[in-house]
Amino acid sequence: MANLVIASNSKGMSKLDGSVKNKVYDFFEKLNADDTSPKLHIEPMKKAVDPRVRTGRVDLYWRAILFRVDDKSGGTTYIYMGTWPHDDAIKLAERATLRVNPINGTLEGLIGEPPEVAADDSPPPTVATTEPEVSYLAGFGYSYADLAEGLGIDPALAERAMVAPDESALLEVAANGLEWEGSALLDLATGISIDTIRDKHGFTETPVDTTRDDDQQIIEALDRPASKMQFAFIEDDEELRRVIEGGDFAAWRTFLHPEQRKYVESDYGGAFRLSGGAGTGKTVVAIHRARRLARDNPGARIILTTFNATLAQGLKADLVALDPAVRVADKPGDVGVYVGGIDALGRAVLERARDVVAEAGERVLGSGATEFSARRTSGDTVWREVAQGVDSGLDPKLATPAFLESEYVAVVLANRITTLEQYAKVARPGRGVRLSRPARIAVWKLVEAFRRQSQMDETLSFPEVLALAAEALRIKTERGGTFLSDHVLVDEAQDLHAAHWALLRALVSEGANDLFIAEDSHQRIYGSPVILSRFGIKIVGRSRRLTLNYRTTAQNLHFAVSVLAGAEYTDLEQGEETTGEYRSARNGPAPELIPCVDIAEELDVVAAKVKQWLADDAVEPESIAVLTRSQDERDRIVRGLGERGVTARALDKSAPTPGQPLVLTMHRAKGMEFSRVVLAGADDKHVPSPATLRSVPEEERSEAMLRERSLLYVASSRARDALVVTWSGKKSELLGE
Incomplete structure (x- = not known):
């Protein structure tokens, strides 16, 4: 039984229709069962540069290009590079090569381009053909020797990289290299050291064991981290079918960056x-x-x-x-x-x-704790009723559901506080508002009222459920569980x-x-x-x-990161967070920022942009999204688009519907991605949200503004390809200059 390896840059695969992909799958099944079968017509090439290259018959019109590697200990391995029409496959196979990079030990499969593409050898228009006084990489202190001899980048590619005048041009060069070469060039664009790049990609000082024969060296190189960016062993027929039917050999399911x-x-x-x-x-x-x-x-x-x-x-x-x-x-x-x-x-x-929930309630919520059978609630309504109905003496700016809920979760539940005495003494690190003893007494009155009301209503807030669950687990482990x-x-x-x-x-x-x-x-x-x-x-x-972004173009990433400029963020241990090394693997159009006179004009602009995208047959309607700050704005956009001949769907908790552009809030877009995105309503009346800022104490306003910046960053980074930002009136201060 032969081993099968598939290359991520199988450029001859993504263009194949479904019927041909099924034939490729059948070819692989037969190859796996018996690679000596004459029906496969796996044949060497008389004029081939690399003696390992083979072509195999998928059908009378299509042929697969493979490399055959014979390892004495592991048997025969076929490395599949793609499928092309018969004549193209023969020409490509004759000049295809498979080699182990002598500097870094990475396996490199070079298949070139189909003949009609390869004939156009003109340089990309954005890459300088003559070296500027100081090229982009030279500005970081890199030299040609660093790229070609330090990292093992192909000499011709290294030359082009060293004359790239700016980051955009360097991205164009990176896109024409092997996977690991493109990744290394993107790392170079951040100015990090050659040694760091070697470490991230798993390069070693002694990359290959030259005492072994060539085929054994190739098998050994397949296991290198950077090689796995381009090549993946297919373990079974089901995995093979998923990869083929998916049509994307660079999919995250199979290929990972060495650092990942x-x-x-x-x-x-x-x-x-x-x-x-x-x-x-x-x-x-x-x-x-x-x-x-x-x-x-x-x-x-x-x-x-x-x-x-x-x-x-x-x-x-x-x-x-x-x-x-x-x-x-x-x-x-x-x-x-x-x-x-x-x-x-x-x-x-x-x-x-369930057997220890009552005891957990005593520890976390105090006497008379609600039983597990209680209903769950967000708690906002109860906090609002308590704040309005209890004369606690607390400053009205603090007697809000937002402040009380956060204080309850971050301080009371986190420290399992059940009495005023405990609350009066507990430290409150990280809380923006300082509370005097009278203020703590006032807060505790509201906490007690909240717990009484919840008990009467037989409800538990979601954070209380979590706190009870954690305490129940502690009880069980304390008793030897x-x-x-x-x-x-x-x-x-x-x-x-x-x-x-x-x-x-x-x-x-x-x-x-x-x-x-x-x-x-x-x-x-x-x-x-x-x-x-x-x-x-x-x-x-x-x-x-x-630090390497796989989703967003460099242009969109630059815009998204600019939203964070001037703000200070900390991580989960209060260390400083930075965006200094973030970079993208893709180029694309610059984001469009479109000011509008009023809401009607903004709706016209958004509708026209969505119609333009829908007219492109390559764009799936559900890959288009319009993001808004609030649900009210979302619903207004849906109505406005409908009045202008664009049918779009408001997305809440349900899954997207194929065949329709989507309109959703920035919060709902979290964790999602789209090909094309419009950020609508990016004006000072909506971003940041005035209602949100009014609901927090002045001492916590800076923290609330960080969340607003983060929300706009999240929304901006949902776009893979095109990003459009619109507003009417005065644009949001978070958009910068």
Whole structure:
């Protein structure tokens, strides 16, 4: 039985229609069963540059190009490079090469372009043909020798990179290199050291064992991290069919950047934090890591959770798409991977711990705690009624649902406070508003009223459910019970509050690979910052950052990052967060910023732009999104578009409907991506939200403004290709100059 490896740059595959892809799959099945079958017509090339190259008959018109590698210990391996029409395949195969890079040990498969494309060898228009006084990379202090001899980049590509006058031109050069070469050039664009780039890509000082024959060296090189950016072993027929039917051989399901793969495969002595900007692949790493842990230990109990149910549904779908054979657990604590939103996780934990819920309630909520059978509620309505109905003496600026809820979660529930005496003494680090003793007494009156009202209504707020679940788990482990999980992985962790972290810590014992945390402090649009060490989660020395954006073009990324300019962000240990090394792997059009006289003109502009995109047959309607700051604005946009002949759907909690552009709030767009995006209503009346800022005390206004910036950053970074920003009247101050 032959081994099959597929190259990510199989350029002859994505253009094939479904019937041909099915024939390619049949060809692979026969190849896997018996590569000596004469029906396959796997033939060497008389004029080939590389003696390993073969072509195989897919049908009378189509031929596959492969390299045959014979390893004495592992048998025959075929490396598939793509499928082309017969005559093109023969010409391409004759000059195709497979080699191990002598400098960095990476396997390189060079197939070139189809003859009609290869004939046009003119340089990209944005790349300088003569070297400027100081080129872009030379400005960082790099030389041709750094690229060609230090990293092993192809000499011709290195020459073109060294004369690129700016970052955009360098991106054009990077797009024409092998996967690892493009990645290394993007790293160079940030000015980091050659040694750092070598480390990130897994290059070694002794890249290949030259005592082995050429075929053995190739098999060895296949296992190098940078090689896995281009080549992937296909383990079974089901995986093969998924890759072929997907039509994208560079899909995240199969190919990872060496840096991403390192965080998937590494073991850590405790909790680990992976941060990174929007589109850098943190979620991809978390999903691959969950699968890896499940494969390493089929009996492991793994929890993969995130901020809400919508995002969790996406995680589960992607996990199953990555590996349909992965065991998905129905409940936390079962063998397999349980995937769910963190609030649902808290409820499920309480369901398993019903026998100690009453005791947990006594510890967390005080005497007369509500039973688990109570209904769950957001708590906002109760806080509003309490603030209006109880004469507490608290400053009216603080007697708001927003402040009281955050104080209750971050201080009262986080510290399991049940009495005024405890509350009067507890430290409140990270809280923007300082409270005198009289103010604390006033707050406690409202807390007691809130708890009494909840008891009468037989309700529990969502944070109370989480706090009870965490305490129930503590009680069980105190009495010798086992922890509910072996590994916990958390995505979108920047938006979790204190009760969430208390639950996560209680789910798994402190130890190897206990908690894997994926987050981006720049995308925190809910709640207040937390410090993980206060919850017994220690990540000092075990924290890394991804910087390469795979989703957004360089132009759109620059705009999104500019929204954050001038603001100071901190991570989950209060360390400074920076966007200095963020970069994109793709070029594209500059974002369009369109001022409008009034709302009617803005609606005309948005409708015209959506119609223009819909006229492009290559653009799927559901890949077009209009994002707004509020639900009222969302609904107004939907009506306005309808009046102008554009049928669009307002998206709330439901899944997108194929065939229609979408209109949704910036909050709802979290975790999603679209080909083309309009940010509508980016004026000073909507962004930042005046209503949101009015609801917070003056001392917390700066924190609220950070969340508003983060929200606009999240919205801006949803666009893969085109981004349009519109406003009527005065534009938002967050858009900058």
